[in-house]
Amino acid sequence: MPLPSQTRLLAILALSLGVSLQAHAQTATLSGRITDPAGQALPGANVLVVGSSIGAATDADGRFRIPNVPAGPRDIEVSMVGFERVRRTINFVAGQVTTLDVQLAEEVLQSDGVIIVANRREQRITSVPVSVAAMAPEELARRNVVSLDDALRHISGVQVQDNQISVRGSSGFAYNVGSRVLLLIDGVPLLSPDTDGVPYEGLPFAQVERLEVLKGPGSALYGSGALGGVVNLITRTFPTEPTTMVRAFAGAYEPVRYAIWRDRWDGADMPRPFAGATVSHARRVSERFGYWVDGAFRRSAGYMRLNEKTLVQTHGKIGWNPNAALRLDVLANVLWRKKDDFLFWNGARDALQPGSLAISSSSEPSGATDNESNQISLFPTLTHVLSTRLFYEIKTRVYAVGVRPIDAAGNVRTYRDGTYGFRFGGEYLLNWNPGPGRYLTGGASVDANSTRSSFFVSADGDPIGNQPEGAVFGQWEQTFGKRIQLVAGLRYDLYRIDASDTVTKLSPKLNFAYSFTPNLTARAAYGQGFRIPSLGERFVDNRDFFPIVRNLGLRPEESTSYELGLRGLLAFSERSDALVDVAVFWNDYWRLIETRFIPAASAFQFVNLIRARVRGGEASIEASLFEGVATTRWGYTYLDARDLGAGEPLAFRPRHMLTVSADSRFGKRYDAGFDFRYASRPESVNSDFARFVPDAETLIDTRVLDLRAGARFGQLRTLLILRNALEYYYMERPALLAPPRHLMLQLQLDL
């Protein structure tokens, strides 16, 4: 957009700001009841004053009440998943109560109700011109998801290799260093400042509205890290009625089947327990203020030696509407964790014990590390609605991480012996809807990252690494008639790396969608992604524990993605439908970073090495049968992942991945379901890794079945989960045995 238009836009913003601050001087009240076609109450329907953040959800009797509606003509929108949206214009008179009763008509196709924000604005999943998957909070609850990997394992095309997320083969594994998938929480990036790793556990799963996965590069909107995809966790808003939830679970890993594994570690002869509890409370205190807060505790004895973990964390979110046009949300998290990291086994005959580098002087196993860590985050977001067509958000973020090593005697060392880092910054985001079918999303962001680690030697020789960054981005979306949708985006990023180097990157995207019918859409997508190397990859330098040297010349990884897809809603009857998606994709990667042994340095080093290509296809189906009594989700992904430089398969990637889930209700009280996932054996591993880790090339297919059965007795819900029910031993990544069969009982009390 040329500069004069931007100036005009700013003038509109400023003018509207003044108008909106005066607009709430006189207000009215709206109340009413929302019902279905049969006249039955619809609890949970949303009633919204369009162009503002004022609204309410209906109660158990379908009733709602919205005070403080600005006087004058206003559009009111009533919506609920599974029903057609209704919009009415009402002329509100100051001081009066207006009644609105609405009977919603059912939508024939119910699966279309899923809303996603992959394009930085809310859209129905059928109209998004990219590959995206979503998971609802009830799906997280019935799997007892307490960590991000627990959820992602069940999404098609996504693979979790212990602690590395791979979307359509984008990642191998590197101990969660340099994630090629960006994690967002409410749209705010959340990668650790030291290694750009994903914080799997510091997330408020009890307060999730939706989990989304964008498959393919997302750098045109989100910048570095979105090389292979984006995971976005959206937290819920505040309920009209106060809710309190207490959820507790306990279970145990059963002793492994093979005596040779048990014999080498005394702890393997008995069940290894784990347990946890979450308490959460949410309420809307007034029409202007709401909050939720939760606290969680978890403890696991682990199923391997030196694999224990204890975690305490709390999350909170407040929302404040000082007037109809302004909204402030603040999301905060504090976490404390003590855990052993099991790095690699002592061989396939001693799979429950960490291995050792026999040439190191340490008498302790070097295949495990012990540490205590803290995490604090604070994400305030200000939303200002300027008109029914224009609003902007100002998002700021502070994310701090500290890790203190624990020595062989069990003493917790200082932060100076470990790592502490900060990531902080802000973003301005403008959403403008100039007319029907046209949307402009644009903004700018500034962030800084500063980390001190005893393992870092930065460019100037000190242990502190810095990486400030800035970006401007924009996206234009246009629909032509009812059939054609075009989205074009561009982002310019600038990174300054430890005052020694400046990196810039231009990331374009182009999406095209053609709707044959309202329920059948074809799409074509092109996008570029990139990832700036983390401070850890550039600066880690240590020879005591493991010979590794820094690489100040490390360059960004880059990707280009092409995709063709078809998404459709199939209605089997008025009570059953399915969302079907098929896609083929072609992703090219340049300068992928791997650890390699450098003979000249007699040490390992992170190096730009790999020119890779990942091609493939994906098919998925999500069906809702008998008005939601039964649901099922199937996904199959085929990957052809090649290391073009070496002319061989790309390490750690499977060729076939399959996920199957099904759930069904039995009467009003009982339900049961299962998840099954399959991944074929990776065709190769990093040969340097296999040099010193025993049996690192031992690989096997993944075939895991999880079973669950639940019952609800009033406010109490019980859930029994049997994970890895087939007692199948496998590895999600080399030299690490995945969890054996384990049973858990979850109790949830909704007050």
Place this chain on the structure above:
Amino acid sequence: MRTRCFVVILATLAGCDHGLEPPDRDAVGALRGTITYTGTWPSADSLFDLRFVGMRFTPRDTSDFLQLNRMVISSGLRRNVAQDTFFIDGIDEGVLVYNGIAEKFGPGILDWRPAALFAGDDGTILIREGEIATIQIDVDFSTRPPFPPNAAP
């Protein structure tokens, strides 16, 4: 109908095997060694560790010390003694082609060099299933073998 579907799916899946099994390694043998020391022992600050190391390959440089999967390594040996012994069991059968006593002379993880090489049977050790191979190594700290093996002494 739904119950039947569940039963069919579960019955199909229950037919799966149990995945990874501990590898069968019956074909293993053992090695017993006797070491005699002559010459002046290095000072404590230049001798960090001492072990028998057997390799299934001939190393090219110190970086090959990281090929741990192709090596047999004893526990730490005693220092400042005239004679010592070691015993290693569970060794996969086959030939160890480059064998000797390795000394760690510095704090770095690759600060290793040979103090002496096994000289009998052309320097190779044959590990046979169920048998214990015995070797004798003489260490003279005043005369260390060259390393890499093809380097001049």
